[in-house]
Amino acid sequence: MNAPVGHYQYDQIDRNFLQSRIEEFESQVQRRIDGTLTEDEFKPLRLMNGLYLQLHAYMLRIAIPYGILDSRQMRKLSDIAHRYDRDYGHFTTRQNIQFNWIRLEDTPAILRELADVDMHAIQTSGNCIRNVTSDEFAGAAADELVDPRVHAEILRQWSTLHPEFTFLPRKFKIAISGSPNDRVAARFHDIGILARPGVDGTVFRIFVGGGMGRTPIIGQEIFDAVPEDRLLATLEAIVRVYNAHGRRDNIYKARIKILVQAIGIEAYREAVEAELALMNPDHYRLTPETVAAIRARFAVPELVAPDNASEVLAQQRIADREFDLWVRSNTHEHRASGHIIAVVSMKPAGGIPGDATSVQMKRLADLADVHSFGELRITHLQNVVLGHVRQDRLHDLWLSLREVGLASANVGLIGDIVACPGLDYCALANSRSIPIAQKLGARFGNADLQAEIGALSINISGCINACGHHHAGNIGLLGVDKRGEEFFQITLGGRADQGAAIGSILGPALPEDDTVDAIARIVDCYLGKRTAGETFLDTLSRLGDVPFKDAAYEAV
Amino acid sequence: MKRPTRLSAGEKLVLTANRLLDGQIVWRDAFGQWLPQIRHAETYDAESAELALENAKHNAQRDGVVGVYEVAVQDGSAIEPVSVRERIRAHGPTVHPQFATEA
Numbered sequence A: 001m002n003a004p005v006g007h008y009q010y011d012q013i014d015r016n017f018l019q020s021r022i023e024e025f026e027s028q029v030q031r032r033i034d035g036t037l038t039e040d041e042f043k044p045l046r047l048m049n050g051l052y053l054q055l056h057a058y059m060l061r062i063a064i065p066y067g068i069l070d071s072r073q074m075r076k077l078s079d080i081a082h083r084y085d086r087d088y089g090h091f092t093t094r095q096n097i098q099f100n101w102i103r104l105e106d107t108p109a110i111l112r113e114l115a116d117v118d119m120h121a122i123q124t125s126g127n128c129i130r131n132v133t134s135d136e137f138a139g140a141a142a143d144e145l146v147d148p149r150v151h152a153e154i155l156r157q158w159s160t161l162h163p164e165f166t167f168l169p170r171k172f173k174i175a176i177s178g179s180p181n182d183r184v185a186a187r188f189h190d191i192g193i194l195a196r197p198g199v200d201g202t203v204f205r206i207f208v209g210g211g212m213g214r215t216p217i218i219g220q221e222i223f224d225a226v227p228e229d230r231l232l233a234t235l236e237a238i239v240r241v242y243n244a245h246g247r248r249d250n251i252y253k254a255r256i257k258i259l260v261q262a263i264g265i266e267a268y269r270e271a272v273e274a275e276l277a278l279m280n281p282d283h284y285r286l287t288p289e290t291v292a293a294i295r296a297r298f299a300v301p302e303l304v305a306p307d308n309a310s311e312v313l314a315q316q317r318i319a320d321r322e323f324d325l326w327v328r329s330n331t332h333e334h335r336a337s338g339h340i341i342a343v344v345s346m347k348p349a350g351g352i353p354g355d356a357t358s359v360q361m362k363r364l365a366d367l368a369d370v371h372s373f374g375e376l377r378i379t380h381l382q383n384v385v386l387g388h389v390r391q392d393r394l395h396d397l398w399l400s401l402r403e404v405g406l407a408s409a410n411v412g413l414i415g416d417i418v419a420c421p422g423l424d425y426c427a428l429a430n431s432r433s434i435p436i437a438q439k440l441g442a443r444f445g446n447a448d449l450q451a452e453i454g455a456l457s458i459n460i461s462g463c464i465n466a467c468g469h470h471h472a473g474n475i476g477l478l479g480v481d482k483r484g485e486e487f488f489q490i491t492l493g494g495r496a497d498q499g500a501a502i503g504s505i506l507g508p509a510l511p512e513d514d515t516v517d518a519i520a521r522i523v524d525c526y527l528g529k530r531t532a533g534e535t536f537l538d539t540l541s542r543l544g545d546v547p548f549k550d551a552a553y554e555a556v
Numbered sequence B: 001m002k003r004p005t006r007l008s009a010g011e012k013l014v015l016t017a018n019r020l021l022d023g024q025i026v027w028r029d030a031f032g033q034w035l036p037q038i039r040h041a042e043t044y045d046a047e048s049a050e051l052a053l054e055n056a057k058h059n060a061q062r063d064g065v066v067g068v069y070e071v072a073v074q075d076g077s078a079i080e081p082v083s084v085r086e087r088i089r090a091h092g093p094t095v096h097p098q099f100a101t102e103a
Helices: A012-033 A039-048 A071-084 A104-116 A149-159 A228-245 A256-263 A265-278 A288-295 A309-319 A321-330 A358-371 A391-403 A434-443 A447-453 A512-529 A536-543 A546-553 B046-058 B084-091
Strands: A051-053 A058-062 A068-070 A088-091 A097-102 A174-177 A191-198 A201-208 A220-227 A331-333 A339-344 A355-357 A375-378 A384-390 A458-461 A475-482 A485-492 B011-019 B025-028 B065-075 B079-081
Touching (some): A058 A104, A071 A088, A071 A097, A071 A104, A071 A358, A071 A375, A088 A358, A149 A228, A149 A288, A191 A228, A220 A228, A220 A265, A228 A256, A228 A288, A256 A265, A358 A384, A358 A391, A384 A391, A434 A458, A434 A512, A512 A536, A512 A546, A536 A546, B011 B046, B046 B065
Antiparallel strands (some): A051 A058, A088 A355, A191 A201, A201 A220, A375 A384, A475 A485, B011 B025
């Protein structure tokens, strides 16, 4: 096949490796089944291959490098959902997909199917560098300075099976963006990278020590402008310092954020610079030739549109109000004239955030072929992006999405709820996340109401591990267990963009239905007190949280 | 897995695990069989559960199960786990009623 648009095309070395890895895992599975391997021996082996044992069954987490898929890969995921799972999959906040009802004995066959389309589940678990995430609008957004996908791929290749970083003190997450508008939550990652043009080529601003979980911390800048040729050496040194000094005696203090806090960013920087001084710069130099070779394995879409494409779209928006509402919330400006970025919301009112049926996945693949060069992007907000849609064909796309229940006009609005799987599926959770997400989604499902409320994010986590990124939600909900009952702690003011902030706890945790009512009163309070043009965060910033606290708890 | 430290009045213990091959949740009955329905589970007091647990763990590979542990239940007309987590394990995810465990 031709190189796919949007992601790297595997070569034979990549494919041979995957086959040998699957053979190895198949042997491990067989030895587990016949009892040669105990569960304690097998567990780290299956986790290295993305296989968890969750509440109801095995769960397979499949990597989607920097969130980008081609249509044949999406069709394969649809097929796996249909044949090996219960006909659906769940897109995660790490741009991956999870299948919740996998059989251990089927796993080698599933991995073979994935390898047929250059996919795998390696490093989606364990104390290693996990799937590198990136901007869902990479290579398409008008506001982008540098397309981060080539460097995301370089980081993928650098971090995959890195012999030094297979047993880090704890898991390690890297995000990279090339836009001044941070859409990757760079400051909430172990390493966050923002690429921009420099005088002599691309340079990289690097943050370290960000994260969520039980100790939310905003990452700090360690270097402002690392040149391209020193990118890998710098990252290698940062992770080496963590690997050497990160705590291994206490899982709750093992992330890099704790180390950076403990010694301070200046001391961490000095340690990295000392490490760099010991390294052979030639060995780690990222040469222009290497970058060019990786770039050559990405296809470039031919973005040709009729001169009147924008005019056609404008007319269709005037003629169809419902379509116009969707365009307002679910599209983003493209760098190429006559094109537009479409975000497909996976958050229907009352639905499960991030879930997609096999039929929907197949339909999305078909629509990607028709409208976006066969390319799809999974966002860390659990939606799907078609990155290169012609403006004069956007209405056709929207009509097609409506047929499969994927035309909710709520991206960036209150209905665009992010939620982890919670206690319905996750073995770590304290409370369920999905039911309250469904109730809130239904409560605020009306598209006009959502448009009136404006930009407002709700993030829900079922435990302190914060997979639903509740710390970064404008409204965050953390499920807690109180003597066997589910309660929700409300936080306000979180954000994950360039103004990253951790939400503040509003007051005592509430039962589920009371929480839904309290959020409705918080929203009413905002609508009553905002001034013209103010977002929820603007009003919260101007007034503080007292009026919102009064509103939330007035009936309790 | 954290074991229950004490039982309140009216509470007993049952043994649970996941099936090795497909991960399905199972409960141990009085004959040592592992079955998907909690209604079949044998109930124990804290003392007898300890021996049963040890025995079940010893035979886990032979019986095709993994991750054996005790669950506190209300021992009324129907066996019902005390915690939300175990109720969800016993009856299936609350958000996909079509996947509920057959009673």
